[in-house]
Amino acid sequence: MRQNDELQLDKFDTKTFQKELLGWFEAEQRDLPWRKDQDPYKVWVSEIMLQQTRVDTVIPYFHRFIEKFPTIKDLAEAEEDSVLKAWEGLGYYSRARNLQTAVKEVHEKYDGVVPNTLNEISKLKGVGPYTAGAILSIAYDVPEPAVDGNVMRVMSRILTIWDDIAKPSSRKVFEKAIRALISHENPSYFNQAVMELGALICTPTSPSCLLCPVREHCQAFAEGVQTELPVKTKKKSTKKVKLGAVILKDKEGNVLLHKRPSEGLLANLWEFPNCEISSLRYGKKQVEAYIKEEYNIDATIENGILTKIDHVFSHLTWNVEVYIGEVHHFAQQEDLRAISAQQLEEEYALPVSHQKMWKYYNEGKQS
DNA sequence: TATTCGTGGGT
DNA sequence: TACCCAAGAAT
Numbered sequence: 001m002r003q004n005d006e007l008q009l010d011k012f013d014t015k016t017f018q019k020e021l022l023g024w025f026e027a028e029q030r031d032l033p034w035r036k037d038q039d040p041y042k043v044w045v046s047e048i049m050l051q052q053t054r055v056d057t058v059i060p061y062f063h064r065f066i067e068k069f070p071t072i073k074d075l076a077e078a079e080e081d082s083v084l085k086a087w088e089g090l091g092y093y094s095r096a097r098n099l100q101t102a103v104k105e106v107h108e109k110y111d112g113v114v115p116n117t118l119n120e121i122s123k124l125k126g127v128g129p130y131t132a133g134a135i136l137s138i139a140y141d142v143p144e145p146a147v148d149g150n151v152m153r154v155m156s157r158i159l160t161i162w163d164d165i166a167k168p169s170s171r172k173v174f175e176k177a178i179r180a181l182i183s184h185e186n187p188s189y190f191n192q193a194v195m196e197l198g199a200l201i202c203t204p205t206s207p208s209c210l211l212c213p214v215r216e217h218c219q220a221f222a223e224g225v226q227t228e229l230p231v232k233t234k235k236k237s238t239k240k241v242k243l244g245a246v247i248l249k250d251k252e253g254n255v256l257l258h259k260r261p262s263e264g265l266l267a268n269l270w271e272f273p274n275c276e277i278s279s280l281r282y283g284k285k286q287v288e289a290y291i292k293e294e295y296n297i298d299a300t301i302e303n304g305i306l307t308k309i310d311h312v313f314s315h316l317t318w319n320v321e322v323y324i325g326e327v328h329h330f331a332q333q334e335d336l337r338a339i340s341a342q343q344l345e346e347e348y349a350l351p352v353s354h355q356k357m358w359k360y361y362n363e364g365k366q367s
Numbered sequence: 368t369a370t371t372c373g374t375g376g377g378t
Numbered sequence: 379t380a381c382c383c384a385a386g387a388a389t
Contacts, residue, residue: 046385047386049385050385050386051385052372052387053375053385054375054383054385055385056375057376058385090373090374091373091375092373093373094387094388095387125388126387128387129387130386130387131386146385148384148385149383149384150384151385167368168369169368192385195385196385199384199385204383204384205382264372311373312373314371315373352373352375
């Protein structure tokens, strides 16, 4: 079908499609830690972690997170810094803070029971249309669509849907398709099966159509256009930002850390004092002026850079010059602390870019 | 609706 | 090297 056409499902063998897809999933599904049971809390945590993040990356984080926060009550009562520390390196850190905000609401408003209605669960922080459908279907067996990138890729090929999946408005087209095809006998497995098919068989670049359990139902395979779907417009390139950062120690060997603002990039994570600089040539002078004026830090920064760190985010690139120095005096503040190296590593969540600086500082290794 | 929000792996 | 991607949500 072309864009804006109606879905053509009158000749689609829905029952056979469900049977073959579910049969494949029951035989081939991966043994994942969040599939041990249907605990809504664990399903919830896994779905938040899996947003824009690979399964292999999530697995060790999921184990550690559940071990540290086994129940909704444990997470609700935890310090935010400890939650961010458990999330350190996983990215998109607002996921962790929104998750704890929502868990607190469930703990207080719903007596620790994750709500099982679309209306209630959709109001929770960090729970959008996909995650709402995922929790409802996977944990509560509610036949609600859970449309993620996998589902859009798979269904665009099955039904030759040519809508641009990069457009937010396209999601409703796929929700409509899933509503028409979802198994009401086992919506949990159905939604997971579509995603699993996308992850294992119906992959973005070279789908394994000869291994696909539902290729007889696939309109794109029948027409030989599976590699042309889904349609997805590409985003523009990233901008570059030059930073100067400084690792400062006091006479006792404690390290100075600054807590980032509560909104925006890497919100509430800790970092070495740094600022944007107009020129790498004058980086040291600008960092010196910044820490003196903004934080009233009396320090000596050594001449010459320790190293340069390039860090690529999804929408921008940092080019960081790293300096070292000694603190003589500063005013202790909520967002500025001198801590031991051990505390830094065990309690304070740093962005990966600053972890790289710390690693280089201690080991002199390039990365 | 378009942009912001991370990171590590694949090609 | 330079993209693209991977179980999205908030603004």
